[in-house]
Amino acid sequence: MKTLLGMTNDLSQALQKKDQNIINAMHLVRVSKQQLQMLRDGGWEDLLKEVSSFCEKNNIEILNMDEKFVAPGRSRRDVEETTNLHHFRVEVFYFVIDLQIRELNDRFNEVNTELLICMAYLDPSNVFSAFDKQKLIRLAKFYPSDFSPVELMVLESQLGTYILDVRSRAELSNVMGICELAIKLVKLKMDDTYPLVYLLMKLALLLPVATATVERAFSSMKIMKTRLRNRMRDEWMNDSLVAYIERGILKTIDNDTIMNRFQNMKTRRGVL
Incomplete structure (x- = not known):
């Protein structure tokens, strides 16, 4: 469990930060999944050696992995034909890792992950340094009921003009966060100038x-x-x-x- 929790600790800490960087957090999700899969595929032997070494140092009896597994409180007559090796490797080691991977996949499937990453490209920090037109078009495609094929074409054109406009405005140079940006756009009447960009921003603000x-x-x-x-x-x-x-x-x-x-x-x- 120490090894398992250690692999997901950085991810857990990143997701709890108020000023979390979504792109970095999503990359950490992918890295955590890869680490867990690598542990599942090739970590059993190393873990078994580590546990055996610990038992020897502390004079703890080491189980014979080829013997039948007997659950605590059960008679040997009632045991199933399962060895200690099978129980600890398949029913404990693999099971716990598979459970963790499944939870990450359920919480952060490919669609959700891509959606969050694309949303991050609206971030106005550092004079809109994260801006990426194609990623934002991709974000709009997640909302087919809000953006028709024609509107997607218009959005692409609006984004090109929008980014040049906002980068040239001094009043938007220190804006932090999509929420503050949306408020500023309304005050400057830019939501009327770039209605589709503003709609995309509103949809992104629903995610939090x-x-x-x-x-x-x-x-x-x-x-x-x-x-x-x-x-x-x-x-x-x-x-x-x-x-x-x-x-x-x-x-x-x-x-x-x-x-x-x-x-x-x-x-x-x-x-x-």
Whole structure:
């Protein structure tokens, strides 16, 4: 676990920073995935040697990996045909790494990662040094209902004019962050001049809402994840967290509506 957590520590620290660089954070996600995969593919033997060495130094009995694995509290008669080697390598080592990789893939799939990276090219820091027209066109393509093929062509033209304009304005030279930039554009009436660029900016500003939701979820975990709830399955825990986090919304739903909803569920029909 020390090795595993060490690989994702830099990523964890980067994602918690208020002034995080999205591009660097997404690169760290990819690096973490690669490290975990490399550990899975070739890290077992080194780990086994390290554990064996630790046991020898501390006079701890080393298990024979070729013997049958016996779970604590179970009789040898009831054990399955599984060796210690198979249990610790497949059911523990591979399982934990696969779980971590799967979590990273679920949270940061290719689409989400590319979306976040493209959004970062709107950043006005250092006189819009991150600006990349093609990346921003790519960002707009993630919103086909907001940008038609014709509007994408217009956006490309607007972006070319927009970047020359904003870089030449002294009042925008010290702007930090997309939110502050959007406010400045409205004050300068530039949202009317570059409507599609401003629309793209507004869509990008919706993404931090997801980050805030995650922060609220982690904060709520400290309250919800008691010793008893540690035994819950993930789906049940997620449902409980939603009910706790969004309790303001749930308070507006009356009991009759909830009971009717429950009764109409085909797989869980019941009489209340």
